[in-house]
Amino acid sequence: MSNVVDARGLSCPQPVIMTVDEIKKMEQGEITVLVDTDTAKENVSRAAKSKGWSVLEINPDEEGYKIRIGK
Amino acid sequence: MKNFLATRWGIIAVGGFIGILASLLQYWGNPANMGICVACMERDIAGALGLHRAAVVQYMRPEIIGFVLGSFAAAYLFKEFRSRLGSAPIVRFVLGVFAMIGALIFLGCPWRALLRLAGGDLNAILGLAGLAVGIWIGTLFLRNGYNLGRTHKTHTSAGWIMPLIMLGFLVIMLFNPQISGENQSGLLFYSVEGPGSMHAPLIVSLVAGLLVGFLAQKSRFCTMGAIRDLILFKQTHLFGGLVALVITAFLANLVLGQFNAGFVGQPVAHNMHFWNFAGMGLAGLAFALAGGCPGRQLFLSGEGDGDASVFVIGMIVGAAIAHNFGLASSPAGVTTAGIGALIVGVIVCITIGLTMKDKAA
Numbered sequence: 233m234s235n236v237v238d239a240r241g242l243s244c245p246q247p248v249i250m251t252v253d254e255i256k257k258m259e260q261g262e263i264t265v266l267v268d269t270d271t272a273k274e275n276v277s278r279a280a281k282s283k284g285w286s287v288l289e290i291n292p293d294e295e296g297y298k299i300r301i302g303k
Numbered sequence: 304m305k306n307f308l309a310t311r312w313g314i315i316a317v318g319g320f321i322g323i324l325a326s327l328l329q330y331w332g333n334p335a336n337m338g339i340c341v342a343c344m345e346r347d348i349a350g351a352l353g354l355h356r357a358a359v360v361q362y363m364r365p366e367i368i369g370f371v372l373g374s375f376a377a378a379y380l381f382k383e384f385r386s387r388l389g390s391a392p393i394v395r396f397v398l399g400v401f402a403m404i405g406a407l408i409f410l411g412c413p414w415r416a417l418l419r420l421a422g423g424d425l426n427a428i429l430g431l432a433g434l435a436v437g438i439w440i441g442t443l444f445l446r447n448g449y450n451l452g453r454t455h456k457t458h459t460s461a462g463w464i465m466p467l468i469m470l471g472f473l474v475i476m477l478f479n480p481q482i483s484g485e486n487q488s489g490l491l492f493y494s495v496e497g498p499g500s501m502h503a504p505l506i507v508s509l510v511a512g513l514l515v516g517f518l519a520q521k522s523r524f525c526t527m528g529a530i531r532d533l534i535l536f537k538q539t540h541l542f543g544g545l546v547a548l549v550i551t552a553f554l555a556n557l558v559l560g561q562f563n564a565g566f567v568g569q570p571v572a573h574n575m576h577f578w579n580f581a582g583m584g585l586a587g588l589a590f591a592l593a594g595g596c597p598g599r600q601l602f603l604s605g606e607g608d609g610d611a612s613v614f615v616i617g618m619i620v621g622a623a624i625a626h627n628f629g630l631a632s633s634p635a636g637v638t639t640a641g642i643g644a645l646i647v648g649v650i651v652c653i654t655i656g657l658t659m660k661d662k663a664a
Binding site: 240243244245274278 | 540
């Protein structure tokens with residue numbers, strides 16, 4: 233069961249704050265982060281890696297990107 | 304496609320490039336330590352349009368036009384253009400106004416604070432310290448749930464408005480060119496003396512602006528974000544670009560004979576330490592609450608962010624207010640009215656930070 237963080241429409245640094253909060257809460261597992269800009273996609277991926285998580289998959293959709301991260 | 308410019312070395316390369324270019328722009332005619340200063344240049348634009356009548360700071364700066372249009376081009380080329388708006392525009396407008404007032408009390412935005420340091424103006428240290436403290440206060444609000452809410456997708460043409468305004472400025476400038484010794488040409492005011500009279504040739508400024516806009520859109524270069532991410536996430540990614548800018552501008556200044564270390568007699572600067580610190584502190588807090596430095600707000604405007612555009616217009620209006628009501632500092636120092644506005648600005652920004660939390664976000 234993957235947790236979802238919906239950061240669409242939020243500007244810097246909200247998507248990263250929300251992702252990092254979820255990472256801290258879960259410690260390990262899988263999170264799906266929804267974002268709608270390329271900047272947020274890069275920032276979330278970078279933040280996940282810096283917390284020792286890996287980016288499993290990035291899927292573009294109509295609204296932006298669905299980023300799956302896990303540890 | 305992997306975005307090289309958004310990698311560590313990419314952002315360092317962009318910061319380094321901007322540093323050299325800014326130093327060269329000074330060499331080619333822009334005012335000292337003001338090769339690129341988003342706040343000063345937007346203030347000059349407000350003056351060129353006659354929104355304020357401070358005769359020494361009136362010039363339609365093509366760099367700013369280039370920033371937005373360069374970013375627009377990059378966003379379209381790499382399919383990143385997304386028209387969006389609706390995240391508390393009036394709040395962003397007010398933040399833009401006070402960001403500008405704070406910057407004009409210090410006499411420069413974060414970009415110029417870095418360039419002043421690179422040119423040897425040690426007063427910039429106080430400004431940068433204030434900037435960091437202002438941003439730090441902003442991160443406290445962010446940690447406590449401060450959030451201006453979500454944008455939503457809108458009509459593509461809505462995102463074109465700011466780039467078209469800038470294109471309009473360029474067209475107006477081409478049809479109302481500067482006349483030597485005259486302070487007005489048709490629709491536009493042109494300073495005949497003071498910082499507004501000092502500028503690189505139009506085409507040079509425009510091309511420089513376009514290049515910076517293009518590269519900064521792709522690299523997400525942001526001077527406020529650099530310090531914010533360092534404080535909030537202990538992340539040095541954007542900070543690399545900021546350090547690179549100072550180093551290359553410093554080296555270029557040495558080569559071009561533009562380096563002059565000291566506190567006294569620095570160009571377009573005053574040495575009232577506390578007010579340099581506090582002015583930039585207010586600006587830093589406003590930029591942190593708005594989510595980007597003044598340059599970044601221009602680049603976001605170019606890629607379709609209507610809220611960033613509102614912040615930019617807030618800054619331009621803020622410059623008009625600052626000069627019409629005598630809030631801006633001069634090399635002689637701060638004004639009493641400026642101190643009053645600074646206090647009001649700090650109260651307004653803190654109130655925004657404390658009261659605007661979005662639990663549903």
